[in-house]
Amino acid sequence: MINSTAHVIDTAAMTAAGLSSFDYQPQTRVIFGPGxxxxxxxxxxxxxxxxxxxxxxxxxxxxxxxxxxxxxxxxxxxxxxxxxxxxxxxxxxxxxxxxxxxxxxxxxxxxxxxxxxxxxxxxxxxxxxxxxxxxxxxxxxxxxxxxxxxxxxxxxxxxxxxxxxxxxxxxxxxxxxxxxxxxxxxxxxxxxxDPELTVTMPQHVTIVTGIDAISHAVETYVTTKRNPLSQMFSRTAWRMLVASFPRVLTNPADVDARGQMLLGAHFAGLAIENSMLGATHAAANPLSAHYDMAHGIAIGLMLPYVVRHNQSAASSLYAELACDAGLCEICDPAASEKLASFLQSLAQQAGLPTTLRSANVDFSLLGQLASEASEQWTGTFNPRPMTVDDFQSLYASAMG
Ligand SMILES: [Fe+2]
Missing domain, CATH: 3.40.50.1970 (Rossmann fold)
Incomplete structure (x- = not known):
C-alpha cells in the first residue's frame, strides 16, 4: 500500500530564504515496546x-x-x-x-x-x-x-x-x-x-481514536506552521497509521499493528506540538459541544470535506499523502479528491457517519456552528484562511 518512490519537494514549507524555521527541544523520555x-x-x-x-x-x-x-x-x-x-x-x-x-x-x-x-x-x-x-x-x-x-x-x-x-x-x-x-x-x-495496553480497547474506541490520529497526520502536514521537522513526524505517522489501521480492525490482538498505531499516534502528536492543527478540528469541536458527538466521529466526518475545501492551498502536499497511501501517482491532478474519498471510505468502512445529515445535525444550526468554529484557535493554522462564511459553506457541503 505504501509507495516509497514518492519524492517531491515541498516548496510551500519553504520560505524565500529556504526551509521554514522552527525551535524544537525534546523534553520527553519515550519508552516504547510490548511489556x-x-x-x-x-x-x-x-x-x-x-x-x-x-x-x-x-x-x-x-x-x-x-x-x-x-x-x-x-x-x-x-x-x-x-x-x-x-x-x-x-x-x-x-x-x-x-x-x-x-x-x-x-x-x-x-x-x-x-x-x-x-x-x-x-x-x-x-x-x-x-x-x-x-x-x-x-x-x-x-x-x-x-x-x-x-x-x-x-x-x-x-x-x-x-x-x-x-x-x-x-x-x-x-x-x-x-x-x-x-x-x-x-x-x-x-x-x-506499551502496545499491549491498547489491545483491550473496545472496537469502537479503536475506530474513533484511530481516525483521530489519522486526521492529526493529515491536518498537521498542511498547516501554515508546518516545517521540515513537523512534516517528518506527520508523514511517518501517516504511513504507519494508514498501513496498520485496517490490521487492528481485522485483528485487534495484533500487537505489532497495535504498536504501529501507538507509535504513529505519538508521532502525529509530536507533529501537532510542532505545527498545530487545522479547520477539521475547528469544525469538529462545535459539533461535539452541541450534539455530544465523539471527537473521532466529528473529525472523521469533517476531514474529507476539509481536504476538498483546502485543495487550492495544499494540493501538492495532499498528493504526497495520497501517493504514500498508494492511491495515485504524484502528478495526478485528482490526488486531493482521491485522498478525500479514501478518508471518507475509512470512516464509512468503520461504520461512522459521513454526512452531517446522517448524524442528525440540524441545517438551521449551521450559522451558529460556523460562528463558533471560526473562534477556534486551531482554525487559524489552516492552509486556507477560514472565515465564518467559509465554515458555513464547509458545513453546508458536509450536510450531504
Ligand atoms: Fe483530534
Missing amino acids: SVSQIGSVVKSLNVSRVLLVTDPGIKKAGHEDRVKELLESSGLTIHLYDQVTPNPTTDDVHRGVEFARSFNPEVIIALGGGSSMDAGKGINFVLTSGGQMQDYKGIGKAKGPMLPFIAIPTTSGTGSEAQSFAVIADPRTHLKMACGDKRAMAKVAIL
Whole structure:
C-alpha cells in the first residue's frame, strides 16, 4: 500500500530564504515496546520521588490496567493515591476535583494512565496544583507561574498523542467548548508506550481514536506552521497509521499493528506540538459541544470535506499523502479528491457517519456552528484562511 518512490519537494514549507524555521527541544523520555509498562516502578524511582498521584478513568479500571500499574508502583515501595473518576472530554470540574484530592497528600509526581481524557486531566491538575487559581487561567500558552510536577503519561489508546504535547485540552462544563492550555513545562517527563495496553480497547474506541490520529497526520502536514521537522513526524505517522489501521480492525490482538498505531499516534502528536492543527478540528469541536458527538466521529466526518475545501492551498502536499497511501501517482491532478474519498471510505468502512445529515445535525444550526468554529484557535493554522462564511459553506457541503 505504501509507495516509497514518492519524492517531491515541498516548496510551500519553504520560505524565500529556504526551509521554514522552527525551535524544537525534546523534553520527553519515550519508552516504547510490548511489556514496557513493567518499567514504571523504576522510572518513577529514578525521579527520586515517592508520593504518586495516579490519574485514570473507570474504563481503565475495568480493563485491569489500573490495578496492574498500582501493583507495579507499590511493589517498588511507592505510595499511590488514586484519582480514577476522570470523565470523557474532561471539564474544569474534573480538574478541580482532582486538585482538591491531590492537595490532601501533596504528590511529588503525577502519572496519567488512559486515553486523551486522563492525560489532559493529569496535565490540567498539574497546572492548577502547582500554579494555583483555576483552569481557565491557563487558557493560551505559557501561563504557568513556576515549575510543575514531573508528569508521566501512559497512553492506553492510539489517538490524541497527548503524551507528546504541552497542551491540556479541557472543556468548559457549561458550553462544552474546549480550552487549549499549553505550557512547555506541562510536557510529559516520560511517556511509556506499551502496545499491549491498547489491545483491550473496545472496537469502537479503536475506530474513533484511530481516525483521530489519522486526521492529526493529515491536518498537521498542511498547516501554515508546518516545517521540515513537523512534516517528518506527520508523514511517518501517516504511513504507519494508514498501513496498520485496517490490521487492528481485522485483528485487534495484533500487537505489532497495535504498536504501529501507538507509535504513529505519538508521532502525529509530536507533529501537532510542532505545527498545530487545522479547520477539521475547528469544525469538529462545535459539533461535539452541541450534539455530544465523539471527537473521532466529528473529525472523521469533517476531514474529507476539509481536504476538498483546502485543495487550492495544499494540493501538492495532499498528493504526497495520497501517493504514500498508494492511491495515485504524484502528478495526478485528482490526488486531493482521491485522498478525500479514501478518508471518507475509512470512516464509512468503520461504520461512522459521513454526512452531517446522517448524524442528525440540524441545517438551521449551521450559522451558529460556523460562528463558533471560526473562534477556534486551531482554525487559524489552516492552509486556507477560514472565515465564518467559509465554515458555513464547509458545513453546508458536509450536510450531504
Ligand atoms: Fe483530534
